[in-house]
Amino acid sequence: xxxxxxxxxxxxxxxxxxxxxxxxxxxxxxxxxxxxxxxxxxxxxxxxxxxxxxxxxxxxxxxxxxxxxxxxxxxxxxxxxxxxxxxxxxxxxxxxxxxxxxxxxxxxxxxxxxxxxxxxxxxxxxxxxxxxxxxxxxxxxxxxxxxxxxxxxxxxxxxxxxxxxxxxxxxxxxxxxxxxxxxxxxxxxxxxxxxxxxxxxxxxxxxxxxxxxxxxxxxxxxxxxxxxxxxxxxxxxxxxxxxxxxxxxxxxxxxxxxxxxxxxxxxxxxxxxxxxxxxxxxxxxxxxxxxxxxxxxxxxxxxxxxxxxxxxxxxxxxxxxxxxxxxxx
Amino acid sequence: xxxxxxxxxxxxxxxxxxxxxxxxxxxxxxxxxxxxxxxxxxxxxxxxxxxxxxxxxxxxxxxxxxxxxxxxxxxxxxxxxxxxxxxxxxxxxxxxxxxxxxxxxxxxxxxxxxxxxxxxxxxxxxxxxxxxxxxxxxxxxxxxxxxxxxxxxxxxxxxxxxxxxxxxxxxxxxxxxxxxxxxxxxxxxxxxxxxxxxxxxxxxxxxxxxxxxxxxxxxxxxxxxxxxxxxxxxxxxxxxxxxxxxxxxxxxxxxxxxxxxxxxxxxxxxxxxxxxxxxxxxxxxxxxxxxxxxxxxxxxxxxxxxxxxxxxxxxxxxxxxxxxxxxxxxxxxxxxxxxxxxxxxxxxxxxxxxxxxxxxxxxxxxxxxxxxxxxxxxxxx
Numbered sequence: 001x002x003x004x005x006x007x008x009x010x011x012x013x014x015x016x017x018x019x020x021x022x023x024x025x026x027x028x029x030x031x032x033x034x035x036x037x038x039x040x041x042x043x044x045x046x047x048x049x050x051x052x053x054x055x056x057x058x059x060x061x062x063x064x065x066x067x068x069x070x071x072x073x074x075x076x077x078x079x080x081x082x083x084x085x086x087x088x089x090x091x092x093x094x095x096x097x098x099x100x101x102x103x104x105x106x107x108x109x110x111x112x113x114x115x116x117x118x119x120x121x122x123x124x125x126x127x128x129x130x131x132x133x134x135x136x137x138x139x140x141x142x143x144x145x146x147x148x149x150x151x152x153x154x155x156x157x158x159x160x161x162x163x164x165x166x167x168x169x170x171x172x173x174x175x176x177x178x179x180x181x182x183x184x185x186x187x188x189x190x191x192x193x194x195x196x197x198x199x200x201x202x203x204x205x206x207x208x209x210x211x212x213x214x215x216x217x218x219x220x221x222x223x224x225x226x227x228x229x230x231x232x233x234x235x236x237x238x239x240x241x242x243x244x245x246x247x248x249x250x251x252x253x254x255x256x257x258x259x260x261x262x263x264x265x266x267x268x269x270x271x272x273x274x275x276x277x278x279x280x281x282x283x284x285x286x287x288x289x290x291x292x293x294x295x296x297x298x299x300x301x302x303x304x305x306x307x308x309x310x311x312x313x314x315x316x317x318x319x320x321x322x323x324x325x326x327x328x329x
Numbered sequence: 330x331x332x333x334x335x336x337x338x339x340x341x342x343x344x345x346x347x348x349x350x351x352x353x354x355x356x357x358x359x360x361x362x363x364x365x366x367x368x369x370x371x372x373x374x375x376x377x378x379x380x381x382x383x384x385x386x387x388x389x390x391x392x393x394x395x396x397x398x399x400x401x402x403x404x405x406x407x408x409x410x411x412x413x414x415x416x417x418x419x420x421x422x423x424x425x426x427x428x429x430x431x432x433x434x435x436x437x438x439x440x441x442x443x444x445x446x447x448x449x450x451x452x453x454x455x456x457x458x459x460x461x462x463x464x465x466x467x468x469x470x471x472x473x474x475x476x477x478x479x480x481x482x483x484x485x486x487x488x489x490x491x492x493x494x495x496x497x498x499x500x501x502x503x504x505x506x507x508x509x510x511x512x513x514x515x516x517x518x519x520x521x522x523x524x525x526x527x528x529x530x531x532x533x534x535x536x537x538x539x540x541x542x543x544x545x546x547x548x549x550x551x552x553x554x555x556x557x558x559x560x561x562x563x564x565x566x567x568x569x570x571x572x573x574x575x576x577x578x579x580x581x582x583x584x585x586x587x588x589x590x591x592x593x594x595x596x597x598x599x600x601x602x603x604x605x606x607x608x609x610x611x612x613x614x615x616x617x618x619x620x621x622x623x624x625x626x627x628x629x630x631x632x633x634x635x636x637x638x639x640x641x642x643x644x645x646x647x648x649x650x651x652x653x654x655x656x657x658x659x660x661x662x663x664x665x666x667x668x669x670x671x672x673x674x675x676x677x678x679x680x681x682x683x684x685x686x687x688x689x690x691x692x693x694x695x696x697x698x699x700x701x702x703x704x705x706x707x708x709x710x
Contacts, residue, residue: 227431
């Protein structure tokens with residue numbers, strides 16, 4: 001550094017005595033070249049690094065893209081080449097939308113009844129879960145009662161426990177409930193709504209408890225002093241502040257209900273209560289004949305509400321990952 | 330408006346005693362401050378008065394009616410928290426109107442009263458905003474409005490100024506005091522800031538570790554601290570406290586061997602207590618009650634300048650007591666014009682009428698003699 005700075009000052013005496021001064025300019029140029037090289041190298045490296053994730057992700061997502069394009073192409077064509085290049089375009093695979101589907105000898109129920117059932121089921125599960133989890137989460141967050149800690153721990157344990165293992169026990173519970181009350185717990189959507197909600201509530205209550213925890217005690221106390229009873233404080237002051245949390249458990253419950261298959265399959269016997277998952281299953285499981293085009297079309301149809309739902313609720317979901325509460329106090 | 334009486338009020342959380350046998354009377358329309366370091370039980374007391382905590386023992390009376398079993402919503406108290414605790418999902422108007430809506434006040438009256446109280450706090454132009462869009466000072470006003478709009482019997486303020494910047498705090502302090510006098514609401518202020526307590530309240534209750542230390546007017550508190558805790562807690566810079574030995578005949582032996590002659594009335598009062606010769610007492614001396622002298626005086630005692638700090642209006646001088654400057658440290662406030670150099674030898678002359686003396690149990694030896702005298706009651710505005 002010292003050498004270069006002394007070189008940059010004009011030499012009043014340009015004789016070979018200043019050997020360093022003569023040598024200096026080429027050294028400086030060399031350094032400049034070096035820098036240029038380094039800069040080029042760094043730029044290339046940066047570009048490479050920037051492209052790398054895209055390349056990797058593209059490779060990883062290829063199977064998914066293939067799957068969905070298979071669905072889409074198959075649903076609109078009679079025949080396909082290599083699985084996803086359509087040969088003859090047709091709407092025939094979507095005929096279940098305007099007429100009862102006939103495949104082979106069997107007639108399937110109207111898709112609209114089935115969709116209605118699915119909506120009813122998913123909606124019922126959502127309402128029940130949101131209602132009970134917001135109450136339970138509030139109690140777990142705010143009340144000091146015996147066994148609170150053990151309930152919290154058991155909740156996690158229970159959630160790790162696969163619900164499917166309870167299948168037979170649940171069947172008997174529903175059977176006895178039906179015997180004693182005379183109400184249709186088996187072979188009815190409401191019976192399965194109860195089962196599904198019961199299995200999902202511990203987890204949702206756990207999630208929503210965290211949102212309640214984030215509300216300062218002072219805000220709740222203010223509500224009491226301002227004239228609220230406990231229910232009013234919960235409903236008027238606290239619930240509006242945990243809307244993102246409610247949105248999150250509502251979305252997850254709805255999707256869980258929409259995608260539910262195994263409990264419905266086990267506890268529902270009549271086609272009148274079929275949901276889309278059961279409908280899809282009955283088409284796939286058709287004796288001897290499987291129309292893949294129709295299966296693809298139904299599967300796509302099954303996905304549409306979820307995609308629409310997601311588009312409308314993703315803002316709420318994003319807020320959750322940001323960390324619960326927005327707005328200051 | 331209501332008067333408040335606390336009788337043997339005790340609150341325990343598990344094994345921790347937060348408030349221990351607290352007795353306190355607050356007159357109708359009075360402004361009382363609960364003052365103490367953090368964790369002394371002042372906020373717990375406030376929350377018990379509001380009805381949020383249930384007392385473990387003891388009773389709370391509003392106007393001679395026991396309110397122990399009355400729900401917070403039926404106690405007609407207004408509460409302002411340090412964090413303001415506004416409802417973030419409501420506009421300022423809705424925040425203030427919330428208590429009125431809950432007791433089903435007619436719509437037109439809500440509108441009128443909210444605007445009235447907002448005008449009082451000068452936030453009329455903010456009514457449409459959300460709490461998150463307000464500054465700390467504005468949020469604080471909204472919280473105060475929400476507490477005042479229901480025309481409470483009792484106004485409870487829990488460190489309402491602590492989150493404001495220094496300048497705004499001084500302004501708001503004065504405003505709250507004026508508002509309290511105008512409306513005549515019985516008010517309890519919880520604070521750890523002695524300036525706040527002394528400047529705003531008619532009477533101050535000093536608490537320490539759940540126990541009430543002294544409950545009297547700010548002047549009394551400053552001039553006659555009842556015990557060592559109050560003496561060391563009140564005053565900034567704090568009072569000088571050091572151990573002295575009692576000599577019969579009205580003299581105190583200071584560390585270093587010099588004797589301090591007590592004024593006649595004080596000496597007689599100590600004589601009446603029949604203190605032992607050589608008993609260890611604590612002498613308290615406020616920094617502003619010490620005169621500095623450059624020449625030796627019979628009443629003065631020598632000290633060496635250790636450090637001098639300029640505080641703007643005053644000069645705070647730290648001394649080491651004793652001939653060789655090896656005794657206990659002591660602070661004195663003096664004129665900033667005065668020239669003081671480090672290591673300089675000066676004579677300190679305490680004002681004999683402003684001495685504070687505490688017995689071995691930490692209690693004041695002066696205040697107790699006046700115990701029989703009625704506590705001067707503050708005048709209502």
